[in-house]
Amino acid sequence: MMQRPPLRPEEYSLKETSPHLGGAAAGDKLTTTYDLVEQMQYLYVRVVKAKELPNKDITGSCDPYVEVKLGNYKGQTRHFEKKNNPEWNQVFAFSKERIQSSVVEIVVKDKDLVKDDFIGRVIFDLNEVPKRVPPDSPLAPQWEGELMLAVWMGTQADEAFPEAWHSDAASVPSDGLASIRSKVYLTPKLWYLRVNVIEAQDLIPNDKTRFPEVYVKAMLGNQVLRTRVFARRTLNPMWNEDLMFVAAEPFEEHLILSVEDRVAPGKDEVIGRTIISLQHVPRRLDHRLLTSQWYNLEKHVIIDGEHKKETKFSSRIHLRICLEGGYHVLDESTHYSSDLRPTAKPLWKPSIGILELGILTAQGLLPMKTKDGRGTTDAYCVAKYGQKWVRTRTIIDSFTPKWNEQYTWEVYDPCTVITIGVFDNCHLNGGEKANGARDTRIGKKMGEVQLAVRFTCSSLLNMMHLYSQPLLPKMHYVHPLSVIQVDNLRRQATNIVSTRLGRAEPPLRKEIVEYMLDVDSHMWSMRKSKANFFRIMGVLSPLIAVAKWFDQICLWRNPLTTILIHVLFVILVLYPELILPTIFLYLFLIGVWYYRWRPRQPPHMDTRLSHAETAHPDELDEEFDTFPTSRPPDIVRMRYDRLRSVAGRIQTVVGDLATQGERLQSLLSWRDPRATALFVVFCFIAAIVLYVTPFRVVVFLAGLYVLRHPRFRHRMPSVPLNFFRRLPARTDSML
Known part of the structure; x- marks a missing residue:
């Protein structure tokens, strides 16, 4: 495998380039256009549906699919079994730079075991294909015989671009296509959950000859916290301790509180338990004290290996629970914070402008893996600012990928940081073959990325006023959290964000999220x-x-x-x-x-x-x-x-x-x-x-x-x- 020679020190500096960017923005100063990136021309083919297709199989049925051919490139829709009126609604995009034919051919075929049967064909001359420039109205599909479709020339600003099948991905199996498309993700709305454990009453231990040494264990998903052990001789212990958790909307887990008796070192027995749904927990926007409530503790016993609920139990626990909307839930490194707003939207201040990022190209990337005996890299770019994450499409097998994609964010504070990373896609094969693979950080190896960044200010006076305001929301100063609490809560917030984004389609994987959030910033180096x-x-x-x-x-x-x-x-x-x-x-x-x-x-x-x-x-x-x-x-x-x-x-x-x-x-x-x-x-x-x-x-x-x-x-x-x-x-x- 050939390696690129190391860069000289002067090559590490920021370089100013002069790419051929799009036209300047027009109209209102906050109007955003696709003008920070080079315009890339694409031929789009949208295959919508077909009607009354003839039967081809011996059984008198039809398993139709559509094949779109342009020179050496060929895209194919999914096929339907035994359906004469199929609806595909799939878009194909062919880069104009790689067009090697004067016509585009759309062929309808019947799926067969040995050889697929021909049903019909539509041919378009590229010289007659109309051009569409966003934000024009979408090109309406038309019937061409029994096939409804639309063919047009457009750019990467077209609304069909993110979901289209690209000719660059012709070698990717159909089950891996989702992992190469561009995608916008949103961080789930995070809350701090404060559980103030005040006291308990009428605790009855299993061994009634002794006073219990009790503590309260609170669980929310995989987060587990405990109060101190109350060892005084009483059945009504008092703690008055705060336990802090991170919860994400929509609330999927319940808060489980159990009062446990430490009967011996390493041996604890559950005295009672209560389960609380976060949907009914009050939300607090400031430091005003909320009303506390008593909750009944249920006794769970094991009979024949099964948990049974014992109803004749009168123990209670006194709690004050609230979702804190006045804090900003920290999930990023404090040095690279992109968002400082409180959780509750009524506390947000007006935005001060718009940040626009054009992700153009990368150069000098190293081979990250071996394919067919040669080094290759399938690069994509991830940018994160505020609650919005963006991921460009993956450029297959290229050390100089050209994305030319543009994204926008609202800015609420100028003292924030946007984070951008370049990664190698190791999940193109899909299925079992990709399980266990981890996308590699290209930025830690070699190369450079070309960006275009523009910040448009909506109110200079508001921006200047921000310099006299606290960096974090008011609750962080009125009711501050300890350093240990902040570290633990940030770790839990990072786990929640990586889990939620990992469930998206295509997933933004755990290693990517953790790297972008700078999880290992505290590690020794x-x-x-x-x-x-x-x-x-x-x-x-x-x-x-x-x-x-x-x-x-x-x-x-x-x-x-x-x-x-x-x-x-x-x-x-x-x-x-x-x-x-x-x-x-x-x-x-x-x-x-x-x-x-x-x-x-x-x-x-x-x-x-x-x-x-x-x-x-x-x-x-x-x-x-x-x-x-x-x-x-x-x-x-x-x-x-x-x-x-x-x-x-x-x-x-x-x-x-x-x-x-x-x-x-x-x-x-x-x-x-x-x-x-x-x-x-x-x-x-x-x-x-x-x-x-x-x-x-x-x-x-x-x-x-x-x-x-x-x-x-x-x-x-x-x-x-x-x-x-x-x-x-x-x-x-x-x-």
Whole structure:
């Protein structure tokens, strides 16, 4: 198998290209057209139905199907058994680039064991085929003899494109065609389910000579949580503990609560159980306390190997249950969040614009598998933003696939990230042969993808206002969740999303969803640790440079500069009220000066920042290793996993420190032009206000504000803190 030579470091950078894109958008500024991708011409043939087909078999029946032929390409509908008036309603698409004939032939045949019988034929001259340009009305099918069909020339913007059989997929079996088509998926609506276990009454253990040591076990699907064990000598235990779950609409599982008695180490007995349907659970949009309820506990006993319900049982459990609509259910990495809205739709704010993504081509892909003795790749692209996932069609056997598909999303917050991945389709054969196969991440290997991205803002004022708002919904600050809770709930949310999307047709498989949601971001990696270390060094380098510069001032390396610093020092000592205006004016001038070198390209995956270029093969082997590790022996495995677990936490802390420093740097870098513009305007105004205000008054007011009474403090984050948290960092450029 031939391998592509490794790319030089300069080839890893973001490249600007000039593809032949579609026409510019017309009309309203939020009107979206298929203008971010190259227009691809297709010949479409829609075979609708047939009527009164003649009988062909000896038994006096007809098993019809339709064959569409264009040169060397041939598509075939499914066949019906013993049906003279079949309805297929199937669409065939032939790429204009590969058309090798001047006519398209539609043949109706009768399925037979030995040789299929000919029923009829319709031939169209391609020069006479009409053209249809979306959003024109669909071309109405017409009767051609006993066959109803429609033939037209169109582009990939045609509404028939996603469900059409493509000539590129001629080698794919019919049971694998679904896995190559483009598809739009929606993340199920996720809720946090809060179960406040308050107390229980009149518990009767099986052994009535002892007081039970009880706890409550709550189950929702595969999520299981337990309260602490209440070991006091009473039949009315109290816990007052919150148990948090993730639930997805439509609600398929019931909440099962059981009170269990720990009779011995490793041995628990069920005292009572209750089952609660989530359909009847109240939904809370804020932090107001809901009314609690008592639920009867049912006793389940086993008689002759079967569960029987014992009705004469009076134990009860006191609960407060609600579906939390005021939280945003986190299923993504916090560094790559694409959606920050609360679950409840009434709490959503208006969108601020539309994001359009054109997925054009990929180049330099490596062979991902072997077919007929040669390397091949069947690539498709997945993009995820907010609740909407998109998957392009699979391009069969190509290292330079051309998708040219365009998608749109509504944007509610500019401080979000869209995630795009390229994968190799390993499920083209369908049936048993594809079972157990996993689609491979091409992006972790080699190659580059060509994209066209456009963000159209609907309200600049609303966007600027967002910089003063909390990043997450209000409930995350009024009733915060612990770090451990957030991690556990994110893991459960990821499992639910991957399970639901895996049941779609075609499925978006578990390995794809987990990779796009960055499930293994907390895992130890020597490469990531080195990258985060050098990120911190990059943040600290200006401070080190200032220290060296000041040392040179003290050593009189440049006498003129040292004399000027002495003059400035004397002025600030004599007129201390000039200190703060001078600082803000200096920051304002730096921000304006740096405008000349503001970033001209959107942020992207930076392999140099991620140390992907210099990674040692052993480091990559460690990064791609399984967890737990598959490396022998058992003692090394145990120690290795422990090291990775501890180092992963250190890696996260180091990365968070680097993020805060990079946000400080971004104040004047114009990476986010809106944030920098707001900051430099603030600096200019602050310089003027602090100049006209006596310094002692400023210090007095600042001291009173810092020492203000708790009555005047708010639990919500302040405006400066909200602004700081929305500043960009280089986390969204990390591999």
